[in-house]
Amino acid sequence: MKRTILITGGAGFIGSHMVRLMVNKYPNYLIVNLDKLTYAGNLKNLLDVEGCSNYIFEKGDIVNTDFISKIFSKYNFDSIIHLAAESHVDRSIHSPMEFIMTNIIGTVNLLHAAKNLWKDNLEGKLFFHVSTDEVYGSLGQTGLFTELTSYDPQSPYSSSKASSDHFVRSYGNTYNIPYLISNCSNNYGPNQFPEKLLPLFINNIQESKPLPVYGDGNFTRDWLYVEDHVKAIDLIFHSGKINETYNIGGCNEWKNIDLINLLCKKMDVHLNNPAGTSEKLITYVKDRPGHDKRYAIDASKLQSELSWKPSLQFEQGLEKTIVWYLNNYEWLSDVTSGEYQNYYEQQYK
Numbered sequence: 001m002k003r004t005i006l007i008t009g010g011a012g013f014i015g016s017h018m019v020r021l022m023v024n025k026y027p028n029y030l031i032v033n034l035d036k037l038t039y040a041g042n043l044k045n046l047l048d049v050e051g052c053s054n055y056i057f058e059k060g061d062i063v064n065t066d067f068i069s070k071i072f073s074k075y076n077f078d079s080i081i082h083l084a085a086e087s088h089v090d091r092s093i094h095s096p097m098e099f100i101m102t103n104i105i106g107t108v109n110l111l112h113a114a115k116n117l118w119k120d121n122l123e124g125k126l127f128f129h130v131s132t133d134e135v136y137g138s139l140g141q142t143g144l145f146t147e148l149t150s151y152d153p154q155s156p157y158s159s160s161k162a163s164s165d166h167f168v169r170s171y172g173n174t175y176n177i178p179y180l181i182s183n184c185s186n187n188y189g190p191n192q193f194p195e196k197l198l199p200l201f202i203n204n205i206q207e208s209k210p211l212p213v214y215g216d217g218n219f220t221r222d223w224l225y226v227e228d229h230v231k232a233i234d235l236i237f238h239s240g241k242i243n244e245t246y247n248i249g250g251c252n253e254w255k256n257i258d259l260i261n262l263l264c265k266k267m268d269v270h271l272n273n274p275a276g277t278s279e280k281l282i283t284y285v286k287d288r289p290g291h292d293k294r295y296a297i298d299a300s301k302l303q304s305e306l307s308w309k310p311s312l313q314f315e316q317g318l319e320k321t322i323v324w325y326l327n328n329y330e331w332l333s334d335v336t337s338g339e340y341q342n343y344y345e346q347q348y349k
């Protein structure tokens, strides 16, 4: 095998697309997927690569120092693509400690294990940290986040991600660990857990349940199809300048309410409902505390240095996403049973 790569959080939404891309595109890389399988991790996301000879799954917690140290000795990784995290802003408002443990302590554990493993030879080694645009805080009506925008995280989630970014850079500066960081905007696509806006609303429309719009619905996000995100990570992983940061975004801003109206129209067509049926489910609810008004990414560094651009138009991506959820009702009903019901009650009571 030419490389042995640890992918953390590979059973989650973005992680499973990352694992699939790497396993299929690079048969001469050994891909080790390490995941704790929290409520957000689901090995059914990876049934198609399960039997591949260049793929191994290891269940474990990145917060567990002994376990991490054993895994690093066992495989002698030369690179890490770190996606494991607690990722939902609303959950971070209710339970910030889990975010601090996984997103900060877990990241430092991995950095520490990499430092110990690579101490005698840093040649060809790489710690790739997958982060978010939320570390930059909130934009006003105009402007874009660049790689030089100051950090100004507002939620426990974004603060924990910001902290992990700082630790990655500090291990680079202090111990010469070669690293790359990417900060991406909102992803959407198949396999996203239905606590996030699009899959939650697709699920609720199918079940004729209210669509809970936070505040006045005039919050803006920049949406990118998940496969375009993982293709960008692959490109940066292989060709990015070491110790640099790259912003990734779709150049595709939508106000929540406009996006929700578009989704409702498309769902009515797919479900053969009379026009306007889904829109009637829209229900304005109490705003998320500390809700960031607007995110928008300037991805020109990635475009000019590495010639990256998103492959899908947003309407195509949204269609593909809706079709996937409609065709995978079993996946959706599996993940919305059990603990999900308690979460839903708590969040939307």
Ligand code: NAD
Pocket (backbone or CB within 6 Å): 008, 009, 010, 011, 012, 013, 014, 015, 034, 035, 036, 037, 038, 039, 040, 041, 042, 060, 061, 062, 063, 082, 083, 084, 085, 086, 087, 088, 102, 106, 130, 131, 132, 133, 161, 183, 184, 185, 186, 187, 188, 193
């Ligand atoms: P997700 O919640 O769908 O998946 C997270 C995965 O990490 C799950 O499989 C979970 O089991 C695993 N995990 C959680 N805690 C763990 C622990 N302690 N040890 C080992 N595994 C653990 O998240 P996602 O949306 O796929 O996001 C993946 C990464 O990308 C995160 O770091 C997130 O901050 C970042 N990101 C997400 C988005 C987005 O829009 N979803 C955008 C930019 C960046």
Ligand code: DAU
Pocket (backbone or CB within 6 Å): 087, 088, 089, 090, 131, 132, 133, 134, 184, 185, 186, 187, 195, 196, 197, 198, 200, 212, 213, 214, 215, 219, 220, 221, 256, 288, 295
């Ligand atoms: O920007 C990147 C980030 O995007 C990632 O780092 C996070 O992991 C990911 O969860 C996402 O964060 P957001 O908070 O933007 O995503 P979410 O899907 O939770 O919400 C999108 C917008 O929709 C936001 O303005 C809040 C609003 N919303 C969300 C939910 C769940 C609602 O109005 N109602 C809802 O029920």
